[in-house]
Amino acid sequence: MEGLKVAEADLVVYVHPSKSNQVRRAVLRQLSSLLFTHDEIFDGVVLAYEVNIPSKRAKVISGLIPYIGVKIKANLLLFSPKPSMLIGGKVVKLGKESIHVVVLGFSSAAIMLEDIREEFKYKIKHGEGVFASSSHKRHVIKAGSMIRFQVKSFDEEILHISGSLLPSNTGCIQWLSKHGTEDGSYADSSLKTSDIQREMQEEGTLNTTTGDKSPNKTQKHKSKKRTRGDR
Amino acid sequence: MYNQLILLRVSKSSHRVIYLIRLKGVCTQSSAPGTLITLLPSRLLVVAAASSSAPRRVRFACGIHDHRRGAERYAPARSLPEQELRYPTMGVELQGYDFPVGVVEDGYLSDSEAFASVINVINGVRMAPSLVPQSNKEQYDYLVTVVNPGKRIGQDDEALMATALKALSRAVFRLDAVYHGSLLNNIFMSSIWDYGLDARNALLELITTLATVPDKFLDNCLYTLLHNLRPPSRLKAPFNQSKRWLMRKEEVRREVYLALNCINTLVPLAPARLKILIEKCMPRFTEDKYVLMTYVEGILGLERNEIGKFLGSTVLARVVDLLIDLDVNIPWEDILQEEPNKGIFAIELGECNEDDEYTTIPNMDTLGLVKNTFADKLDGLMVVACEHLKSCSESGHLLEVFERLSEIFQRAMLKLHKSKFTQFLMFYACSLDPDTCGLKFAIMLTDIFISKDEDPDSRMKAIAYLASYLARAKFIPSSLVASILKRLVDWCFEYCQLQDSWVNKISPQADRVFYSGCQAVMYILCFRLRSICDVPQLKQLLFHLPVDSILHHPVLDPLKVCLPLIVQEFLRQAQTARLFKKPMAHSYDNSLESEFSKAFGGIQRLDMFFPFDPYLLKESDRFMRPNFEFWDMVKTTYSDYDSSEGEDSEGEDELKDLGPSNFPKDNDDEDDLDLKIDKMSITPNPSFLHQIATNFDQSSQMPARIRPSQSPPSPRHGFLYTKKEERLDDQKI
Known part of the structure; x- marks a missing residue:
């Protein structure tokens, strides 16, 4: 089936400081929010993900709420149907x-x-x-x-x-x-x-030649040609 | 009984064609033959149909009916050989068979032709309005009025509508929001409550089909279905309780669920849109009680359906939000004004005895809540919600619902201070499955209290819930209470250990979580000490807990800080049961609150927060009462010697050696007005009414007198209380 692809993504997930003791869970939760939604950046619908957090170090973003920017590598399974697929x-x-x-x-x-x-x-x-x-x-x-x-x-x-x-x-x-x-x-x-x-239906002959009982296609060809010729 | 279908033609001018269907062996109607008719002025025909439960095979013959000569004359124009035909869907489906009506006799129209006419009408206006020919426009306008007449219609018109709807179902891909706006609008505004089975089925089939049109009508279709869970606006009490309407309600609801499930099958992501719409369509708490109840009943039923598992906690969350909205709009001040001499919680009256336990517990009626419309609505909705939990329990889905409810509890109820009744949903859910849900709830609250990640207010509220829950839930076994107590006491003990030794001043605000924990332990023991002591193992467990070292902590000194009434009752029971190794030195104070307790309770007065105090709503009370522990039913350690001396139990034997004379007696003197009043759960009950209340001889009814869920006192409270106190003083004199 066309339209399915796997993409490797380098992402930064911003984790709220209140979740700093369960970063992985927060990251998974964030990625789960992408599921079954179309994302323009990924150009597809995220169906599944696999996350790898390569480093234990993360940048704390300065601001009113000091979010933690966690860098992750994710493999994303995307569904991206395009016209004529x-x-x-x-x-x-x-x-x-x-x-x-x-x-x-x-x-x-x-x-x-x-x-x-x-x-x-x-x-x-x-x-x-x-x-x-x-x-x-x-x-x-x-x-x-x-x-x-x-x-x-x-x-x-x-x-x-x-x-x-x-x-x-x-x-x-x-x-x-x-x-x-x-x-x-x-x-x-x-x-x-x-x-x-x-015609074949009427004669009750169309029951074996075209169906799945034919062992190979060559035989099928012959059978049909013959039928036409007979006619 | 007929076994025929008669094809009738009315007149050339109207081209009305009638099929009369007599089902084989079954006659759907006794008065009018079969079912009906229809159509459009442009040679539309239509069909009558049978109910979905009717046999799938009919026999038929053909006849002509002259409408102008009277509808009751059926003149068989041509008798057709009886044939069997099959109609797989509602309305007779003649395609694919050897006997399409249109072919049988010139001038008669088949379903296909009828439907083709509707499609022609739709196509006729698919252009700029200025270009639409007048005739097409008239036909279209007629179709629009047929689809949703907006008034009560007769059987004929309803059949006409049903046929038009069925025809539209086949032409949904030709409908365009730009060109057919009025038609679509009429469809989406339809109320299926108004029509018979055929029309309802046709409408729902059309809506289901429309929902599958890519990127067009899904939201509108879902909205229409949700909207039909509301009762018609014209339906007013007391008609809404008539048997006919109740039956109609069930039918409509069942059909709506079916349509939603069908849409869910065709459009798997529809529940995601439905979730959003459920949030948007939720009625406001100011709406009529019957509307609220019907709608809430409808969407809760949705949760029990197949589609419910895709909706997560959305439905329940919205219902709880609605309950909370009503809850917080019930002011305690009004209740106090209504019955100032009875107090807010005249629940646990002294004269209530075990033989007559259900007679003296007052409820909404006696507390003035009956005049409060919000309380009335909340009462009705609580009944609906409890019925939902009950049916979930019966169908074996309680655990899933409880998980959702727990999540909602943490998010909504636990954050709310003024909730008075909504939390009883949790109580009832737990009572339905004490072993699993009851246990989980207790553990969840304990975890929140002990967790360092939670904010202090949440922890204090959690412990208030826990204390009230363990005290009041009859279905919680003593073993669970004892194990939870152990966790709490261990935590308090650890807290004491970590206390800085150089601080020698009580700071209720800083240590408020600790004090709330201590108060909870004492409160639970007030209710449960006796039952724990009755089980030797549990008693041993409890007696090995470092309760006295916590309560005697030289710096923290919880006995000074916690609510004096709780402390007093606890000490009384504890000393009777010999919980402490050494006698407690404590200056007893019978006042309701102290400066310290106010300080640790904070502005929200969490020191006086007892969420599961007696339930006051009338109708829904029946769900709570069987599992609720009233203070008057509680067996205290000291009550052994007053009421059950003759009983032969190990615990009593052990306690008897103290001798009755060493313990206080309940003062049962009926003439003593002061003590009678003291036994009531009047809140607050000032100490100066009981000048002698400084020792154990005072019959303290402490826990009952705590006002639960009380908002911070206002000057108005003060005024009311002052008046009450004056009155009581007068009586005393």
Whole structure:
């Protein structure tokens, strides 16, 4: 998943004199206040930190309150989604107009209908709504699915992502991992049409060749080509 | 009973279409067939729906209804083959099935068409106001009034509203704060209390969906939901206690919680925004009691919900702040003026005996607090808060809540001097789980007192809380009291050791923490000495503590500095129990306070701070009373020989050898007005009423007479007391 990075930071944490007997705790508390907030300096949302206080010496700042400037070295795990990055998340709600996703368990994302490629059609299966691909029967997005989508925009204040499923290398991660190539393009997407699928569905033959039972992609290619040729 | 859905069309002019739904096997309404209807002038259709608990399958047929000929005539226009359809959400959802209504017969509209019409209306005004065609504007304005009529509406209009809301739920991404400001405003101003189940569900679904729109409406949605935890402003007493409204309250609250939990699932960081809004939306203490109680009940319920674990201590902190606001606005001066002859704490009356322990304890009624609106509100809120703690205890979450409450206690209550009742929340929480919470609270207070990092005032307040808590909490075992006493005495002893030998003058202000510690030890022992002495191991532990060396310290001399009444009562009990190895030489003084005690108490009079003195609020008293130790119920060491000589216990046997004649008797002469008054917890009780009060024969009721949580005396106090004293003197004469 893109958008995650580790940054090494040299920081100075100002500790109130009343906390001078528990400096480490005060430092951790200060850093904890950064968690799950977007910071312009770090250019990302701090998800985790690791602190090292290299020196026991600290500078006392002159002023009305003599804060203690503690120098620390911190490793920060940052989440910084940028437009056109591909990130993953879990679908929590799915409606005819939109798909709602939670990324990394904290950031909400919404993919609106106009950002879902036409391949996906909204259907109701077994009483619940799904977005099913018209090209690939087994490519289905439903509540609980892990999906990969493209970042359209990121609201830094409430950490809300607008996503898109327009690129072909987006969709259900489970399906993509089995059928996608490294660059995300489908091995055989150009070969399949909805007509063929429909025909195959009618004939009851489309049950093994395209799915996960295929041991390798070469066989899959052949199978599909043959199908088309037969037709 | 019907098993059909009838599709009705009213007229071409209004294009009103009605579905009448009869659920298979279940009829939701007995009078009107099924549920309803709707729509917009522009061919909107709508649907009636069933409750969420209704079966998911319905059978239906189709008919036409002419609205102008009377609403009760249902003329089946075309009988359709019965088919099963499924509607997964509220409102009939026909998409995805083979039988969309719109297809069945020309002129009829499906849900999809209805919703498409609403979307068209929304899109129609997505431009500069000057460019919007008049027809679009009219349609939009109509939609705005449909969404929130702002008045009571009938069933038809409500169904119309529900459909419009459902349609809007599908079009939230097309809503724009600039172009649809009035519509959004109407949505966010809606009160779900006013509508039926369908409309409520539709509104909450819309709000939940709106909350997920990136960077737009989350705050507004959360605010709307929080606002709906308040009762409608038009609801006034006594209607607010009607069964119907109580049921509605429960329903609304449950639905709001559900919506908030749903938003929390969709937007995991929503609780962070909710925390801020809870702080902003908190009602002021001046608001109506019913509003305060309903809202506080609502947000405390939020804490018990799934979303509660993400809110931390925010909810509880705000509630405690509100309680404190009310608390500090209850003036003692008013109470004194109301009943000057009864005193502030006429709690522990002499005539209160064990057989009749609940009859003579006065409460708000007798103390004039009943006329105080703040006390009344506080009483109601304390009931709500205690009920919350109780339900947390029953569901096994008390420990988490107690941790939060402890944190709030340290931050808010402990810093406050004038709090009179709010601290009883801690008392009640501890009483629900004495083994864990009760113990933790005592240890926390002891730690604060002993900690060198805390400021002296906090330490003195902590020890005042500790003393009052250990003295008054029935549920605290003597073993815990003894171990806490050991820590306190050890600390005091260490303090004495470190005392500079060259200083030979008492300085109450400089050593105020020490004196407050000593006073706390004596106060606790006044209540607990007897119970500790009854257990041989604890007695041994106590008797090995260097109490006498502390109290006899040549320089510090706590007996001179601490409140004379406490000292006197303590010495009386201690000598009876032979706590000291050598007799105490002390000039007994029956006065309430001394110059020294005033000095160490400081301007806040922490020497007279007893936070857990008897609870005076009427309704919430039922939570405190069973666990509260009243002074009249306390078994003192000397009371053995007056009331329970016949009892056969080890402790008594040991004490009996002193002989009853060596100890004072309680003067039970009912005619003795002075002593009767002395037994009351009148505060203050000047010593000149008891001229003979210089020895043990005086029946001292010391701890009961201490005025708790008392602000520094004002000249006004002085005036009132003087009047009281004069009156008592007159009676005496």
